[in-house]
Amino acid sequence: MSNWESLINLNRSDLEQMTDMEKFEEMIKRLDNLNVNGFVFDVKSEKGVLYSTKIGFTVDKTDIIEKLIEYSREFGYDSYLWLVALKEYTLNTEYREDFINFISNFQLSKLGYSDKNYWQIDKNGKIIDEQFICPTHEGYKQYLLEVVKEIVKLPIKGIIISDYWFDSEACFCERCRQLIKRKIGVDLNKPITTKDFYLWINWKTEVISDFFKKCRDNIPRNLRLIGEIIDIDPAYGYVVGYKINTGLDISLSKYCDEVIFHIAPISGVDDESLKVITDIARYLIGSLDKEIILFFELSEKKIINTAEKMAEKCEVSRILYYLPSIEEFKKL
Numbered sequence: 001m002s003n004w005e006s007l008i009n010l011n012r013s014d015l016e017q018m019t020d021m022e023k024f025e026e027m028i029k030r031l032d033n034l035n036v037n038g039f040v041f042d043v044k045s046e047k048g049v050l051y052s053t054k055i056g057f058t059v060d061k062t063d064i065i066e067k068l069i070e071y072s073r074e075f076g077y078d079s080y081l082w083l084v085a086l087k088e089y090t091l092n093t094e095y096r097e098d099f100i101n102f103i104s105n106f107q108l109s110k111l112g113y114s115d116k117n118y119w120q121i122d123k124n125g126k127i128i129d130e131q132f133i134c135p136t137h138e139g140y141k142q143y144l145l146e147v148v149k150e151i152v153k154l155p156i157k158g159i160i161i162s163d164y165w166f167d168s169e170a171c172f173c174e175r176c177r178q179l180i181k182r183k184i185g186v187d188l189n190k191p192i193t194t195k196d197f198y199l200w201i202n203w204k205t206e207v208i209s210d211f212f213k214k215c216r217d218n219i220p221r222n223l224r225l226i227g228e229i230i231d232i233d234p235a236y237g238y239v240v241g242y243k244i245n246t247g248l249d250i251s252l253s254k255y256c257d258e259v260i261f262h263i264a265p266i267s268g269v270d271d272e273s274l275k276v277i278t279d280i281a282r283y284l285i286g287s288l289d290k291e292i293i294l295f296f297e298l299s300e301k302k303i304i305n306t307a308e309k310m311a312e313k314c315e316v317s318r319i320l321y322y323l324p325s326i327e328e329f330k331k332l
């Protein structure tokens with residue numbers, strides 16, 4: 001008998017079609033063997049936010065999330081919302097101009113910010129590949145907090161926050177350069193000493209912590225704040241998303257009710273690597289006085305077996321699965 005429960009994060013490209021009750025029900029039947037306890041819906045998609053909003057950017061007026069929460073309730077499942085904080089899918093699409101105009105001319109000015117330097121910039125002065133907003137953009141941070149205040153009014157069990165981090169090694173935008181100079185006396189235009197490097201890492205952690213703290217302050221106590229702050233990936237030296245590059249730190253867990261360990265793609269990973277991943281997870285879990293959720297991308301069926309074994313070994317009772325698109329999932 002299994003002693004864990006699963007949360008299912010649907011592929012965000014499928015959310016709109018899942019507002020067809022029959023499709024939702026069909027999908028639930030396919031998840032029969034996973035001990036599903038709740039669903040996790042992405043707040044953002046290429047179209048902007050997916051709920052009826054007064055503040056969030058949206059191309060179509062939409063209440064996709066409200067419908068999905070209602071269906072989940074009818075079938076007896078909890079709902080959680082996932083805010084991929086600094087990443088804007090909209091930027092990679094035809095909506096890019098609309099989005100920028102919306103943010104710069106409407107939303108941020110409404111919030112009292114006129115600074116248009118949104119992007120995280122690499123050390124060569126280029127916008128980093130995945131187009132993340134810079135974590136020190138106060139206007140965008142304020143915007144996200146307003147979105148948080150709106151979504152916590154929906155009948156949900158909790159929210160997951162991810163992707164509030166320095167995506168590359170750091171942001172080298174002019175605002176970050178000036179802040180770093182003013183706050184910790186480090187000049188990024190000069191060679192970085194080891195001491196500077198240490199101060200810089202801690203500054204990044206402070207910037208990221210501030211956002212998590214403000215989220216906690218804006219979320220009612222009866223809702224769970226779940227942080228995706230640990231990423232264990234053999235392809236990147238085992239633990240990424242952990243302090244040095246991103247500003248994420250295990251200390252962020254103090255603002256969270258639960259912490260997600262993202263176990264990076266494990267299809268094709270050998271037993272020895274799986275053992276190392278499991279050992280790292282156990283070590284970190286042992287150091288945290290928090291509930292833990294292990295997060296897997298469900299790209300093939302055998303991952304379920306691996307995930308359940310790992311959960312058992314780690315004494316974790318919750319597993320979160322990210323589903324491929326429903327069409328792909330049907331083939332599993």
Ligand SMILES: [Zn+2]
Pocket residue numbers: 119120121134135136171172173174175176177
């Ligand atoms: Zn910056």
